[in-house]
Amino acid sequence: MLSNLLLLLILLCPLISAEFRQSVFETSNRSEGDKIILTAHGMGIDDVNRVVIPVTNGRIPPLPCVTSNAGTHPHGSTFTKNNFHYTCNNGTAEVVACLADDGSVIQLGRTFVRSGMKHFCNIQGDNVTYKQESMCYENGMHYNVGDSFRNGSFKLTCRESGIYVEGCYMQNSFNDLLMAGESRIENGKRHECEIIGPGKVRYVVKSELVYEKRSFK
Numbered sequence: 001m002l003s004n005l006l007l008l009l010i011l012l013c014p015l016i017s018a019e020f021r022q023s024v025f026e027t028s029n030r031s032e033g034d035k036i037i038l039t040a041h042g043m044g045i046d047d048v049n050r051v052v053i054p055v056t057n058g059r060i061p062p063l064p065c066v067t068s069n070a071g072t073h074p075h076g077s078t079f080t081k082n083n084f085h086y087t088c089n090n091g092t093a094e095v096v097a098c099l100a101d102d103g104s105v106i107q108l109g110r111t112f113v114r115s116g117m118k119h120f121c122n123i124q125g126d127n128v129t130y131k132q133e134s135m136c137y138e139n140g141m142h143y144n145v146g147d148s149f150r151n152g153s154f155k156l157t158c159r160e161s162g163i164y165v166e167g168c169y170m171q172n173s174f175n176d177l178l179m180a181g182e183s184r185i186e187n188g189k190r191h192e193c194e195i196i197g198p199g200k201v202r203y204v205v206k207s208e209l210v211y212e213k214r215s216f217k
Contacts, residue, residue, distance in 0.1 A: 034054070034055035034058070035052055035053060035054050035055055036052070036053045036055060036060065036063070037050055037051070037052055037053075038050060038051040038052075038053065038063060038064065038066045038091065039051075039066055040066050040067055040068040041068065042068070043068070049066065049072070050066070051064060051066050051072055062074075062075035062076070062090050063075060063090050063091030064088060064091065065086075065088035065091060065092065065093045067081070067093055069081075070093075073086075073088045073093075074088065075088055075089070075090055075091070076088060076089075078096070079093075080099060083098055083099050083100070083101070083130045084097075084098060084099065084128065084130065085097040085098070085099055085105070095108070095128040096108070097121065098119070098120075098121035098128070098130040099130075100112070100114070100117075100119050100132070102114070102115075104119070106119050106120070106121040106130070107121065108121055108123055108128065109121065109122065109123050113135065113142055116134065116135050116136070116137055117132050117133065117134060117135060118132065118133045118134075118135050118142075118144070119131075119132045120132070120133075133145060134160045135158070136158035136159075136162065136163050138151060138156065138163060139151065143158040144158060145158050145159060145160050146158065146159075148166065150169065153168050153169050153171075153203045154166075154167070154168055154169070154201065154203070155167050155168070155169060155177055162199075164199075165180055165199065165200075165201040166179065166180065167179040167180050167182070167193055167201075168180075168191075168193035168201065168203040169203075170184070170186070170191050171189075171191065171205050178191060178192070178193035178203075179193065180193055180195050180201050181193065181194070181195050188207060189205055189206065189207045190204075190205070190206040190207070191203075191204070191205055192204040192205075192206070
């Protein structure tokens with residue numbers, strides 16, 4: 001659990017930050033007795049959402065958490081705001097987990113993959129960071145954005161928009177690559193990596209007697 005947290009929410013866009021630290025003010029008044037005034041971080045003691053707690057015989061009870069735009073929560077309770085799940089620990093809202101948009105729970109320091117998205121709940125000092133990244137799924141495997149891999153005769157790359165066909169591997173070769181739209185003549189055969197439509201590529205081998213083609217779409 002982390003106290004006094006600056007929370008960073010990263011959803012493939014610029015950082016959005018929110019503070020959930022507690023402001024505590026103590027006052028002493030002979031007619032009213034000692035009391036503690038709690039407000040959300042950054043708010044003054046006259047804030048309409050403040051909480052006033054009497055102090056009896058100098059004993060301070062467990063303090064609730066007063067948060068901006070998330071209400072007041074008693075000590076020991078849990079609550080959710082945006083993509084974070086909190087517990088209230090004596091006046092301090094502590095992050096205990098991150099939440100995906102579909103409600104899936106990601107534990108602190110863990111990574112979670114679902115429906116083509118990778119979710120991170122990272123701890124960096126007193127900061128908790130939640131972010132999600134697109135992934136690609138092909139033949140039972142997940143790939144990160146930027147990963148390249150082979151599927152049959154084709155070199156594929158995972159992009160944020162999905163799987164992109166980079167080119168075609170030449171027949172009986174592990175490394176010789178034709179980029180999409182490229183052709184080459186070798187050993188009396190013409191090898192073509194044809195673009196036949198958006199996201200569609202066809203590998204063709206032509207000779208005087210043989211015409212072979214393979215497609216990826």
